[in-house]
Amino acid sequence: MIALESSHLSVVLGRIDLEHSPLTGSCAAWETDHLMELWLPLGCWRLIEILNKRLLSTSITTLAPRWPSPMNSANLVEDFTSLVTAANPLHSSFMKRSLRSMREDTRTELTDYLIYCLSIGLSLDYLADSYNTIVNDTMMEQMFFEEHKRYRWSRFEELAHSVYFDDAYMRKYMYGLAITAFLWPNHVALHDFFIRTFPRGQKGNYLEIGPGHGYYFMQSARLGDFERLLGVDISAASVALTRDIVRHFEIEKKCRAEVVETDFLTFHEDNEKYSCIVMGEVLEHVEDPGRFLSAIAGLSSPSTHIFVTTCMNAPAVDHISLFRTGKDVEDIITSSGLRIVETCYVPYAGKTPAECERDALAVNVGYVLRKA
Numbered sequence: 001m002i003a004l005e006s007s008h009l010s011v012v013l014g015r016i017d018l019e020h021s022p023l024t025g026s027c028a029a030w031e032t033d034h035l036m037e038l039w040l041p042l043g044c045w046r047l048i049e050i051l052n053k054r055l056l057s058t059s060i061t062t063l064a065p066r067w068p069s070p071m072n073s074a075n076l077v078e079d080f081t082s083l084v085t086a087a088n089p090l091h092s093s094f095m096k097r098s099l100r101s102m103r104e105d106t107r108t109e110l111t112d113y114l115i116y117c118l119s120i121g122l123s124l125d126y127l128a129d130s131y132n133t134i135v136n137d138t139m140m141e142q143m144f145f146e147e148h149k150r151y152r153w154s155r156f157e158e159l160a161h162s163v164y165f166d167d168a169y170m171r172k173y174m175y176g177l178a179i180t181a182f183l184w185p186n187h188v189a190l191h192d193f194f195i196r197t198f199p200r201g202q203k204g205n206y207l208e209i210g211p212g213h214g215y216y217f218m219q220s221a222r223l224g225d226f227e228r229l230l231g232v233d234i235s236a237a238s239v240a241l242t243r244d245i246v247r248h249f250e251i252e253k254k255c256r257a258e259v260v261e262t263d264f265l266t267f268h269e270d271n272e273k274y275s276c277i278v279m280g281e282v283l284e285h286v287e288d289p290g291r292f293l294s295a296i297a298g299l300s301s302p303s304t305h306i307f308v309t310t311c312m313n314a315p316a317v318d319h320i321s322l323f324r325t326g327k328d329v330e331d332i333i334t335s336s337g338l339r340i341v342e343t344c345y346v347p348y349a350g351k352t353p354a355e356c357e358r359d360a361l362a363v364n365v366g367y368v369l370r371k372a
């Protein structure tokens, strides 16, 4: 494990030799499609290659018994990526690199996820279109960000009806987002961090805020030993997707599982404390991130495992709170009654944290937190 001290951040990237750190890597020699290079923190390709070789004793989830046996799943990932790149040739070299450096366990997970989606009646064309929707829409937001140095929207109501409450759009967005967890190196890194730090066998009650596609919710059901799982999401489409995954994987045979459609800030259960609280990629979606974190602190006991991810300088159709530096996020965390136990900082394209701050480059970050 390495920990690099930047001015504000404890940077933890897993068990990686310093001389191989993606922080010192470069993507200059890569054949690029420029729009994608502008947008994704591709420095983490180095990270992923290193992870391939060195990381993870982590056994990643394969969900027995309800993955249908694949008829011909061997080429499913290739079939999917062919459909993606046929419609979106600009994304071809990104995809090639992604497949080339993909770990075997990640490939298996992506295959399993595609099989799951097919088994609930979705088509591979629809999934490719969903993935391209998030790719293209994020790129549009990146262009806006480059020009205006801010996210397009700053208030929930400006985008809520075109994103969260538009059922067809939100479904595509969430299936597309779930697939990025296997294809985008920054999301792969955060997913690995989630799996590595998850309190396996944890009992008690589990709360997830904004489960979206439901993939993390399902993994938590597998990895934990909770009596009850609760998901709270403001979008009916996200609630439906998470309920689909609960049903399909028969999570309720293992524990009570409930998914509630509501704004987390209006949600409360009297005196309930949770032993694990997960909030992936929600902070940047809300107007007052501090209120979310304070509410989490209020639902926690000192031993609660709290897992939160967010991003800096990373525009998307529904990102409204712009964190420009790690310190922006960490100040909010610590003033919300929480303390940082571990950080996973995934910087842009071989850049240092300081360069990311200076040049407003995208950074993804995950935290394990405790009540202070």
Ligand SMILES: C[S@@+](CC[C@H](N)C(=O)[O-])C[C@H]1O[C@@H](n2cnc3c(N)ncnc32)[C@H](O)[C@@H]1O
Pocket (backbone or CB within 6 Å): 164, 177, 178, 209, 210, 211, 212, 213, 214, 216, 232, 233, 234, 235, 238, 262, 263, 264, 265, 279, 280, 281, 282, 285, 286
């Ligand atoms: C980008 S998705 C994240 C999905 C998943 N957690 C992940 O990490 O990939 C954000 C989710 O947060 C939900 N969300 C946004 N604002 C919310 C709020 N105020 N209360 C509850 N859920 C909210 C959205 O509906 C969406 O499902």
